[in-house]
Amino acid sequence: MIPKLSRYLLVALTIITLSYVLPNIYHTLFDTRIDTPYIAYSTSEGEYYTYGQRDGKTVFTDRKGKVYTQQEFMDKTPLENFYYHLSKGTFPDSFAGVKLIPQQLQQESFFQSVEPERLDIPDYKLNALFESQPEFGLTFSKDYFRITHRIEFIDAKTNQLNQEKSKQFTAALDAEGFSYPATIQAGLPTLMKKRDEGWFIVDSKEQFFHLKMIKGAPFVRKVPVPAGLHFKYVLANDFDADEFYATIVTTDNQLLILRKKDYSFIKIPIEGYNAANMKLAIQGSMFNRTVIVNAEKGLQLFTFNRDYKLIDKHNHPLPLKSEMTIGKVAAAMFPFQLEIASPYTEFLRMHFDASNTWAWILLNLLFVVLTVVLMRREGKKISRGIPDLLIVALTGIFGFLAVHIIPNKQY
Amino acid sequence: MDNIVECRNLTHYYGKKLVYENLSFNIRRGSILGLLGKNGAGKTTTINIINGFLTPRSGECIILGENSRSLSPAVKAKIGFLIEGHIQYSFMNIYQIEKFYSGFYPNWKRDAYFDLMSKLKVTPKQKISTMSCGQRSQVALGLILAQDPELLVLDDFTLGLDPGYRRLFIDYLREYAKSENKTIFTTSHIIQDMERLIDDVMVMDYNRVLAYMPLEQFMSSFRQYNFDTTATDLKFGKDGPVVNHERVKNTVELYSYAKEEEVRSYLDAQGIPYQNFRPMQMSLEDAFIGLTGKY
Amino acid sequence: MLRSIFYKEWIKIGRIAILLTAVGLLLIAGIYLTVRHDLLLKDAELYWYDIVYQKMIYFNIFKFMPLVAGLLIGLAQFVPETVEKRIKLSLHLPINEEEVVLKMLGIGTTVVLTSFLLLFGAIYMWGLVYFPVELMQKTAVTVLPWLFSGLATYFLASFVVLEPIWKYRILYILTGGAFITLFYKSNAAGAYQPILLPLLLCVIMASISSLFSIYRFRKGEM
Numbered sequence: 001m002i003p004k005l006s007r008y009l010l011v012a013l014t015i016i017t018l019s020y021v022l023p024n025i026y027h028t029l030f031d032t033r034i035d036t037p038y039i040a041y042s043t044s045e046g047e048y049y050t051y052g053q054r055d056g057k058t059v060f061t062d063r064k065g066k067v068y069t070q071q072e073f074m075d076k077t078p079l080e081n082f083y084y085h086l087s088k089g090t091f092p093d094s095f096a097g098v099k100l101i102p103q104q105l106q107q108e109s110f111f112q113s114v115e116p117e118r119l120d121i122p123d124y125k126l127n128a129l130f131e132s133q134p135e136f137g138l139t140f141s142k143d144y145f146r147i148t149h150r151i152e153f154i155d156a157k158t159n160q161l162n163q164e165k166s167k168q169f170t171a172a173l174d175a176e177g178f179s180y181p182a183t184i185q186a187g188l189p190t191l192m193k194k195r196d197e198g199w200f201i202v203d204s205k206e207q208f209f210h211l212k213m214i215k216g217a218p219f220v221r222k223v224p225v226p227a228g229l230h231f232k233y234v235l236a237n238d239f240d241a242d243e244f245y246a247t248i249v250t251t252d253n254q255l256l257i258l259r260k261k262d263y264s265f266i267k268i269p270i271e272g273y274n275a276a277n278m279k280l281a282i283q284g285s286m287f288n289r290t291v292i293v294n295a296e297k298g299l300q301l302f303t304f305n306r307d308y309k310l311i312d313k314h315n316h317p318l319p320l321k322s323e324m325t326i327g328k329v330a331a332a333m334f335p336f337q338l339e340i341a342s343p344y345t346e347f348l349r350m351h352f353d354a355s356n357t358w359a360w361i362l363l364n365l366l367f368v369v370l371t372v373v374l375m376r377r378e379g380k381k382i383s384r385g386i387p388d389l390l391i392v393a394l395t396g397i398f399g400f401l402a403v404h405i406i407p408n409k410q411y
Numbered sequence: 412m413d414n415i416v417e418c419r420n421l422t423h424y425y426g427k428k429l430v431y432e433n434l435s436f437n438i439r440r441g442s443i444l445g446l447l448g449k450n451g452a453g454k455t456t457t458i459n460i461i462n463g464f465l466t467p468r469s470g471e472c473i474i475l476g477e478n479s480r481s482l483s484p485a486v487k488a489k490i491g492f493l494i495e496g497h498i499q500y501s502f503m504n505i506y507q508i509e510k511f512y513s514g515f516y517p518n519w520k521r522d523a524y525f526d527l528m529s530k531l532k533v534t535p536k537q538k539i540s541t542m543s544c545g546q547r548s549q550v551a552l553g554l555i556l557a558q559d560p561e562l563l564v565l566d567d568f569t570l571g572l573d574p575g576y577r578r579l580f581i582d583y584l585r586e587y588a589k590s591e592n593k594t595i596f597t598t599s600h601i602i603q604d605m606e607r608l609i610d611d612v613m614v615m616d617y618n619r620v621l622a623y624m625p626l627e628q629f630m631s632s633f634r635q636y637n638f639d640t641t642a643t644d645l646k647f648g649k650d651g652p653v654v655n656h657e658r659v660k661n662t663v664e665l666y667s668y669a670k671e672e673e674v675r676s677y678l679d680a681q682g683i684p685y686q687n688f689r690p691m692q693m694s695l696e697d698a699f700i701g702l703t704g705k706y
Numbered sequence: 707m708l709r710s711i712f713y714k715e716w717i718k719i720g721r722i723a724i725l726l727t728a729v730g731l732l733l734i735a736g737i738y739l740t741v742r743h744d745l746l747l748k749d750a751e752l753y754w755y756d757i758v759y760q761k762m763i764y765f766n767i768f769k770f771m772p773l774v775a776g777l778l779i780g781l782a783q784f785v786p787e788t789v790e791k792r793i794k795l796s797l798h799l800p801i802n803e804e805e806v807v808l809k810m811l812g813i814g815t816t817v818v819l820t821s822f823l824l825l826f827g828a829i830y831m832w833g834l835v836y837f838p839v840e841l842m843q844k845t846a847v848t849v850l851p852w853l854f855s856g857l858a859t860y861f862l863a864s865f866v867v868l869e870p871i872w873k874y875r876i877l878y879i880l881t882g883g884a885f886i887t888l889f890y891k892s893n894a895a896g897a898y899q900p901i902l903l904p905l906l907l908c909v910i911m912a913s914i915s916s917l918f919s920i921y922r923f924r925k926g927e928m
């Protein structure tokens with residue numbers, strides 16, 4: 001009986017392997033590129049302009065589909081493409097009664113992307129806390145901190161705890177009522193930033209703290225969190241536009257910012273966002289903020305004024321691979337596919353993705369018939385091959401190959 | 412009668428190629444059966460079936476009371492098996508291999524093995540793989556003797572042996588089997604010296620058994636007659652006494668189980684002219700070739 | 707009996723297992739001597755930065771070591787059992803045919819696991835000299851799939867070697883090779899964390915594959 005078991009285990013393993021390998025080979029051979037267009041909101045026109053590919057050519061359109069030349073597109077977006085207009089001498093002096101200064105335009109513009117594959121990643125939970133007010137420019141910290149049962153600083157050179165510093169900072173966290181350990185730590189551990197704002201830390205009770213080191217001493221501030229807010233991602237920034245410390249995504253896919261002037265959380269009212277499988281970007285300018293939600297089925301844009309009141313929105317659908325020939329053929333060929341890597345995470349997970357149509361049933365039946373024919377030709381008893389036929393019926397091409405690679409001779 | 416091996420109606424194919432059909436034979440306790448056949452006649456197939464390495468298409472072998480398809484460890488312990496070419500774990504030396512096997516057999520006869528080994532001119536650390544074919548055959552034989560099995564299954568043990576080692580092997584084996592009342596089933600495609608060993612003979616050709624009887628009976632009843640003839644086209648019917656014949660120019664070698672007079676009268680009846688008709692002396696090898704043909 | 711089987715298996719794989727373990731330990735020594743050197747000569751905090759923020763895997767050279775070890779031990783154990791159809795000798799021993807193969811595999815698996823445990827322990831414990839435990843945990847999660855692949859390769863190598871027919875051997879090598887690639891799908895430290903258990907299950911599924919080869923041999927596939 002054990003040899004039979006070992007065969008079925010091998011067949012199962014072969015099916016697992018093939019359900020990963022075959023779709024991958026198929027996609028490597030036949031994949032088609034889906035171009036995501038660049039869409040700009042023109043503050044002056046109140047219009048979304050799409051800058052995309054059509055039949056291999058660059059095309060500029062507005063949301064009604066009217067086609068523009070690149071020159072016309074540039075002219076329609078003077079504030080968004082102010083560098084171009086500065087160089088051409090066509091930069092407008094003012095807009096809506098506000099005097100335009102190029103430097104100010106640049107300072108007020110920012111771009112924050114929220115990409116799941118850069119957020120759902122293995123995290124060491126060790127971070128570097130810089131001196132926020134250095135006398136001679138930012139330097140990299142000599143130690144790294146962890147927040148487990150307290151905050152501890154580990155010297156990188158010696159791999160030893162700095163007890164004194166650990167005690168000092170733990171006391172500061174304790175004083176603000178920190179509940180150990182930390183669950184989320186967001187900062188910018190790089191010297192390529194304009195200023196240091198330390199770390200934004202969520203504790204085990206979902207309390208929110210701001211931790212900095214100023215002149216060697218701890219600065220801890222507990223930030224009041226609105227009820228019902230559950231943090232998923234926190235992203236710190238160093239934008240010139242000194243408006244907010246951090247961007248926050250909650251577990252129920254709300255988007256918020258942590259405003260600098262009063263440490264308040266401001267909700268940006270967008271819809272249809274799912275942090276698990278969509279990219280998001282906030283594009284800010286002197287006049288407005290546009291949130292771009294990039295999902296597989298299309299781009300959704302929401303434009304807000306500086307007080308985060310919605311002023312316009314736009315939906316740009318994208319062709320779905322599952323509705324193109326490549327996707328339909330795959331769905332008919334493979335009853336399921338094993339996915340291990342995903343574009344939305346750096347972690348590997350095993351996940352069987354079922355075909356979205358029932359077309360594969362036809363092919364599975366064909367493979368069952370073929371298996372019966374082959375069994376007849378080899379003089380096998382069909383009655384003893386029923387488990388194999390069931391495997392082929394359920395797993396199609398994968399099972400068909402598997403039961404023949406791992407042969408079931410009848411002795 | 413006490414049979415150690417009973418094989419009934421063995422039929423086997425490799426793919427669509429028939430090896431044999433309805434092969435039946437028994438091996439009596441204490442007897443030595445030689446299965447003789449040319450290369451590819453199905454000797455190793457039979458050995459594999461007996462040892463459970465092959466399930467025949469139909470039929471079965473009962474070895475020491477058990478079906479060969481699933482031999483129990485206890486029965487396997489009573490079967491000594493020599494693989495074609497004296498294959499053993501040649502990455503070991505003679506001490507290591509003895510140590511290995513001794514752990515499996517409670518009645519291990521260490522002395523029997525080392526008696527035989529003492530006659531070999533090998534160094535203690537010499538690996539079996541560096542030994543000569545004759546030396547390796549002695550190692551394999553020594554291990555079987557130490558195992559002290561009831562039944563010895565020897566697959567083409569003469570393969571690759573010098574005449575001296577072959578004679579040594581055969582004489583040692585016969586002496587051992589007869590004094591200890593062991594049963595031996597051996598195959599061989601080299602017939603020379605085999606009559607010194609076996610009690611019963613089975614001659615196998617492709618797809619069929621040509622002879623299966625006690626050796627003595629075979630040697631006394633199977634005969635060769637030579638005669639000269641002028642006939643241009645010689646044909647012998649299957650129903651006649653002629654088993655096989657070879658012709659070299661005008662001389663015919665005729666093989667038959669029949670007595671001289673029967674053959675003569677058969678030739679007369681067939682109208683075949685012959686002169687100088689003479690019975691010939693045959694060794695087992697001659698008889699084997701006479702039975703199976705030179706090709 | 708088990709002692710006798712162990713004795714024979716050890717003659718085949720003992721030396722190569724010790725050699726491979728030694729090579730692995732030397733490799734680990736090389737890794738940590740380099741780490742020590744870099745921490746002394748460069749800014750230690752920037753070396754940590756590369757690991758913590760830049761996804762550097764400082765022990766990448768170890769990647770295929772377990773795979774090679776599993777393959778070589780599998781070959782060393784089962785090639786001598788199959789040349790000249792010597793497997794008949796093992797199957798003829800007075801012990802159940804499946805049991806003898808399982809015992810051989812069990813001994814081989816124990817040797818492979820012991821070697822891997824030593825290597826894993828060396829990588830982990832030595833690392834704690836230079837790095838905090840968080841870093842070593844990620845190192846462990848990164849090294850584990852490599853070790854799993856070594857174990858899987860050991861099982862599959864024995865399965866392939868014991869298979870009597872070349873045509874199927876080649877098919878098995880192709881599928882087995884494709885399966886092994888699943889253990890090398892990411893270059894990010896710690897990325898395998900969620901998939902470790904499913905992969906381990908797959909390795910366990912492969913563990914008794916040799917019984918199928920032996921079954922085929924015993925049924926007369928030669």
